[in-house]
Amino acid sequence: MVLGPQARKAALTAHVTASVGWLGVVILYLVFAVVGVASDDPDTVRAVYVAMDVAGPAVLMPFAVAALITGLVQSWGTPWGVLRHYWVVVKLGITVVATVVLIAYLGTLDQLGETATQPGVPLEHLRSSSPILHSAAALLLLFGATLLSVFKPRGVTLRGHRWRQAQA
């Protein structure tokens, strides 16, 4: 299946929008996570953990799933293919791993958000470096995916090689 020029532009626009949105929200999470550990204001600390809990399933996950789906559409609908070029395969792997880890991590965010809403819990029991580590790792992965998209390093898979020969 190869998309026409208009559909291809629409798919690319959707993919870039979803990916940029995902990256932006992850940067925001990193800022929230650092504020959660560093801020002296109890209300601010509680607020950022509640915000991360709320935005996880409402904003972060939709962007991640949208980036994954639009990326697959973009690959299927263009001669790049899903499994023909190593950079596409690696980028797909990064997106799948990041999405799966994110979905698994929503439980931890929920736990932190729940704890933050309990007024009797001292801040020492609430502060966690876990969101910093996860956000920073996600940022690295997404930046790597962005680099792959821009530079598109050479290398076709065996499947892509056979496809090229069949096309010749």
Added chain:
Amino acid sequence: MASTRDPDDISTAEAGTRRAAEHPGMPTWVKALIATAVAILVVLLIVKAASGGGHGPSRHGGLGDSPAPASASTPAG
């Protein structure tokens, strides 16, 4: 047009065709990436095994896994 081609060009083209028929193999950058990913995975597995296999905010040095009892009288902050 074809008659004007140099014989060397033709042999080069044939050699190129032969090379094109063979898969060049996995690029170095992919091998390096896989090695890095495996190394990170091994480190993560070791950390997980060392921490008892649990997963939660407390694993990374936070205390979010152990909320104080609801009756705690310690004021927030």
